[in-house]
Amino acid sequence: MVEKRRIELMLCAGTGCVAGGAFQIIEGLEKEIAARGLEKEVSVVQTGCNGFCGQGPLMVVIPDNIFYGWLTLDDIPHLVEEHFLKGRPIEKLMFTPPEEKEVLPMLSDIPFFKKQLLVVLRNKGIIDPEKIDDYIARDGYVAIEKVLTSMSPDEVIEEVKISGLRGRGGAGFPTGVKWKIASQQKKTPKYLIANCDEGDPGAYMDRSLIESDPHAVIEGMFIAGYAIGSSEAFIYMRTEYQLAVDRMKTAISQAREYGLLGKDILGSGFDFDIEIREGSGAFVCGEETSLIHSIEGDIPEPRQRPPFPAQEGLWGCPTVINNVETLANVPVIITRGADWYSGIGTETSKGTKIFSLVGKINNTGLIEVPMGINLRDVIYDIGGGIPDGKEFKAVQTGGPSGGCIPADLLDAPIDFESLQKAGSMMGSGGMIVMDEDTCVVDVSKFFIQFTNDESCGKCVACRDGSEALLEVLTRITNGEGREGDVEFLEELGETIKDASMCGLGQTLPNPVLSTLRYFRDEYEAHIKEKRCPALVCRNLIQYYIDPDKCIGCLKCLKNCPANAILGELKYVHIIDQDKCTKCGQCLEECPPKVSAVIKVTGNDMDDLKQLSEIIPVPKKKKKKKTE
Amino acid sequence: MPKLTIEELRKKRESSKKSIYLREGKFRGKVTVHMGTCGIAAGAREIMNTFLDEFDNKDIIDIMLTSSGCAGLCSEEPMVTVEMEDSAPVKYGKLTPDKTKKIFNDHIITGNIVEEFVLGIGSERVG
Numbered sequence: 001m002v003e004k005r006r007i008e009l010m011l012c013a014g015t016g017c018v019a020g021g022a023f024q025i026i027e028g029l030e031k032e033i034a035a036r037g038l039e040k041e042v043s044v045v046q047t048g049c050n051g052f053c054g055q056g057p058l059m060v061v062i063p064d065n066i067f068y069g070w071l072t073l074d075d076i077p078h079l080v081e082e083h084f085l086k087g088r089p090i091e092k093l094m095f096t097p098p099e100e101k102e103v104l105p106m107l108s109d110i111p112f113f114k115k116q117l118l119v120v121l122r123n124k125g126i127i128d129p130e131k132i133d134d135y136i137a138r139d140g141y142v143a144i145e146k147v148l149t150s151m152s153p154d155e156v157i158e159e160v161k162i163s164g165l166r167g168r169g170g171a172g173f174p175t176g177v178k179w180k181i182a183s184q185q186k187k188t189p190k191y192l193i194a195n196c197d198e199g200d201p202g203a204y205m206d207r208s209l210i211e212s213d214p215h216a217v218i219e220g221m222f223i224a225g226y227a228i229g230s231s232e233a234f235i236y237m238r239t240e241y242q243l244a245v246d247r248m249k250t251a252i253s254q255a256r257e258y259g260l261l262g263k264d265i266l267g268s269g270f271d272f273d274i275e276i277r278e279g280s281g282a283f284v285c286g287e288e289t290s291l292i293h294s295i296e297g298d299i300p301e302p303r304q305r306p307p308f309p310a311q312e313g314l315w316g317c318p319t320v321i322n323n324v325e326t327l328a329n330v331p332v333i334i335t336r337g338a339d340w341y342s343g344i345g346t347e348t349s350k351g352t353k354i355f356s357l358v359g360k361i362n363n364t365g366l367i368e369v370p371m372g373i374n375l376r377d378v379i380y381d382i383g384g385g386i387p388d389g390k391e392f393k394a395v396q397t398g399g400p401s402g403g404c405i406p407a408d409l410l411d412a413p414i415d416f417e418s419l420q421k422a423g424s425m426m427g428s429g430g431m432i433v434m435d436e437d438t439c440v441v442d443v444s445k446f447f448i449q450f451t452n453d454e455s456c457g458k459c460v461a462c463r464d465g466s467e468a469l470l471e472v473l474t475r476i477t478n479g480e481g482r483e484g485d486v487e488f489l490e491e492l493g494e495t496i497k498d499a500s501m502c503g504l505g506q507t508l509p510n511p512v513l514s515t516l517r518y519f520r521d522e523y524e525a526h527i528k529e530k531r532c533p534a535l536v537c538r539n540l541i542q543y544y545i546d547p548d549k550c551i552g553c554l555k556c557l558k559n560c561p562a563n564a565i566l567g568e569l570k571y572v573h574i575i576d577q578d579k580c581t582k583c584g585q586c587l588e589e590c591p592p593k594v595s596a597v598i599k600v601t602g603n604d605m606d607d608l609k610q611l612s613e614i615i616p617v618p619k620k621k622k623k624k625k626t627e
Numbered sequence: 628m629p630k631l632t633i634e635e636l637r638k639k640r641e642s643s644k645k646s647i648y649l650r651e652g653k654f655r656g657k658v659t660v661h662m663g664t665c666g667i668a669a670g671a672r673e674i675m676n677t678f679l680d681e682f683d684n685k686d687i688i689d690i691m692l693t694s695s696g697c698a699g700l701c702s703e704e705p706m707v708t709v710e711m712e713d714s715a716p717v718k719y720g721k722l723t724p725d726k727t728k729k730i731f732n733d734h735i736i737t738g739n740i741v742e743e744f745v746l747g748i749g750s751e752r753v754g
Binding site: 005006007008010040041062063064065084085086087088126127133134136137138139140141142145148149258259260262264266267 | 630631632633636637639640643644646647649650652654659661662663664667675679691692693694695696
């Protein structure tokens with residue numbers, strides 16, 4: 001007998017919502033529900049990442065399908081009484097799109113969710129990731145049953161080949177082909193490694209996948225192991241991903257308990273087990289040969305390929321390394337069939353892709369979309385556009401290895417080839433949106449700083465090349481750019497690409513090269529005119545108080561951390577440029593109606609009317625009442 | 628927990644499906660207990676509990692049981708609306724646990740409206 005529950009509260013317990021207090025909200029809800037004697041009919045379910053991270057902590061009320069965001073402990077008593085007891089949903093906690101007035105009560109009404117297609121994240125928000133029975137109920141482990149009872153390893157490989165699945169870690173190598181190479185190797189044992197070493201700034205796809213559906217990854221790993229003839233597998237995760245690591249540990253032990261991992265699985269005679277290896281967060285460990293060295297206990301540095309890991313990998317044995325998202329696709333391909341799967345996406349890129357949508361975007365969150373969707377749909381329909389009515393400038397896909405894509409390519413489809421053609425790459429799925437206030441030179445500098453830090457140092461081109469790129473970019477943003485810098489960046493970038501051994505070095509110049517391709521004029525402005533068009537680079541800008549607008553209210557003066565503002569009440573304020581640290585606090589403080597503080601750059605700085613001493617605020621001319 | 632055979636895994640899947648049924652959003656009917664202040668004062672809580680017990684006893688999962696605010700006929704509370712697939716909603720009034728059980732057995736299980744307790748059939752029009 002199953003106990004009848006009226007309501008289930010699907011509380012997001014992904015990392016973002018947990019940081020926002022989801023566990024405290026769960027506890028508060030359970031207490032309040034018990035206090036009202038509703039514990040038999042209303043239950044709280046903790047789920048993995050719901051995806052709409054910008055609204056967290058959040059929940060979805062089942063069966064009404066009502067979405068509540070930005071929950072606080074104070075909301076709970078009212079919510080429980082009104083909605084869960086009396087059946088009156090609370091409008092105040094529902095989602096209202098920015099710049100609109102009408103609330104959207106149901107999850108299915110919210111545009112963020114509408115254009116998504118959930119294949120890999122099919123169970124997100126529906127199951128409790130710490131309960132194997134929830135996964136099983138959603139046709140979990142059907143694929144294992146199917147391969148063990150009716151498919152040979154070669155048939156499994158063939159099915160995955162036909163599906164068109166390509167690696168989701170970034171490079172997009174056909175998964176079935178990789179498996180085939182490993183399966184043909186004579187040497188044993190063979191190993192399988194799931195790569196969950198996600199290091200891109202702003203990316204959290206792999207972590208969220210594990211946090212919301214760890215069994216999907218386990219099932220995918222099992223099928224890969226069966227296909228290539230491997231009984232020993234590792235999942236390599238960042239140790240900082242504590243929640244994901246914990247959920248994976250729980251999932252593995254539950255699967256072992258049920259006999260879905262271990263010896264003689266489901267009486268088939270096939271053995272398979274998984275060990276977690278925690279990496280301590282070096283970006284280069286996401287590269288497969290470095291990752292193998294790390295598992296072996298060696299210094300994580302890449303090595304020359306070939307031989308490829310599928311031929312000679314972990315401890316010299318054939319090893320398949322797949323990204324966790326790639327693996328989570330596999331059970332669906334097996335249960336629903338390669339033909340169904342290959343019906344999604346474009347000619348060369350099949351299926352869906354998970355992205356983390358961050359930066360200057362209204363709806364920050366984790367999304368899954370069919371390959372071939374265009375960037376405009378992602379940024380404007382799902383992402384809800386750019387906040388504060390600003391202009392879209394570019395989107396960086398693929399993190400530090402990718403490039404930026406400008407506004408005039410917004411209608412390009414998202415697939416492996418077209419992103420590459422645009423000078424970027426799919427990467428693992430980070431998508432950082434930039435608005436008009438972003439300086440592309442500054443952003444490039446940020447990414448190069450990151451890769452320069454993370455370069456393992458083995459290849460000169462990557463180690464010293466990134467250093468030289470950083471030096472020049474720093475000079476340019478400091479206003480010390482020289483004639484020839486742009487050409488030097490281009491030449492050096494191409495050289496680093498050609499001369500580096502692994503993916504880290506081969507892709508690190510991408511942010512610089514792609515911004516040079518689309519925003520060359522901004523580099524030129526920095527170098528030739530000492531001007532930062534986005535008004536970001538501190539050495540190239542000045543804050544200035546317009547004497548015709550200043551009302552002498554003292555707000556900026558009092559809040560200036562550098563004491564750089566001169567003035568008195570009702571006297572026009574002046575910024576002492578020698579003291580100013582360009583923190584921008586005065587711009588924030590100046591009342592919007594006054595807007596006397598402005599940022600200027602380049603020649604504009606010379607044209608400003610500079611006061612030598614403070615003068616009284618001129619009296620406003622009174623408007624004539626009658627003509 | 629002993630290791631599962633394929634048969635046992637399949638059985639487990641069937642039983643687990645029931646426990647997450649609510650989340651799949653497929654229902655063939657909906658029972659709404661009106662739980663405004665008037666309803667609660669008139670005993671709606673007891674009606675809700677009776678339904679919960681009956682659903683439990685008969686192991687019925689594909690009918691949504693929910694609450695809503697006052698339906699506007701406070702003198703007839705406690706009230707319930709039963710909406711079965713492909714038929715007009717039926718409102719019952721002045722309920723007791725015994726009447727509730729009868730409605731559950733006759734209307735929800737068997738599909739026969741309990742005429743004697745009916746307040747009205749169909750929805751009010753929103754004009």
